[in-house]
Amino acid sequence: MPAPAPAPAPSAASRVSQKDFVHAALRHDIVTGTLQPGAALTDTRVAEDYGFTIASVRAAVQTLRHEGLVLVRPRQGSYVRTVDHERTREALHAIQSAVESAVHLSQTTLRPRSIRLMQHRADALGLAERGHDAAAELLDLYEPLLSESRNPYLQQFFTITAAHLRQAASITGVSGLGHGAAREFTDALQHGTVRGAVTALRDHFAHVADRFERAHAARCG
Structure with missing residues (x-):
């Protein structure tokens, strides 16, 4: 019996939709306070929680950083920005x-x-x-x-x-x-x-x- 074919790699369109979905989900949880200020956004943990790839999570977090909702600290990771x-x-x-x-x-x-x-x-x-x-x-x-x-x-x-x-x-x-x-x-x-x-x-x-x-x-x- 032939071995099962490997799962196809995500297409560029699929990666975009994943990134957009994770971005929307994280953004919603930040602005509603579900993710509290100072909460760590660990790539692997977020990927597990939201069910998408680490690459999509990293892309989404970068977008949130550009929007000012996430703070990236060198060698420490990404965190939800505080409110003042x-x-x-x-x-x-x-x-x-x-x-x-x-x-x-x-x-x-x-x-x-x-x-x-x-x-x-x-x-x-x-x-x-x-x-x-x-x-x-x-x-x-x-x-x-x-x-x-x-x-x-x-x-x-x-x-x-x-x-x-x-x-x-x-x-x-x-x-x-x-x-x-x-x-x-x-x-x-x-x-x-x-x-x-x-x-x-x-x-x-x-x-x-x-x-x-x-x-x-x-x-x-």
């Missing part, structure tokens, strides 16, 4: 800047249904409890505007930076991100008032920054 107030503040500032840019890019193309969706999300924002869910609803509020900007670079920047905020929310348990300025922002967009939209946006993010500062202080105190 300064990093959260920088992420908030970056997200606010991205949304402001999207306001200007989409002011003539923003569809009424996108505005209605943001109004609905602004009204529901205060219902989110805390942590990752609260941050997810905050980011979902502004996501349609980023899509309408039709700028893939701005959208990618928003997505990467948003992951840092989701992680910070998961770790600190921040709550109370809803604010009247969120609805004022969407109403200003509806009436085509860019200046009013930007003013309301800044007011909302000032409130969000204050909530995160309080959450960080409570966690460290």
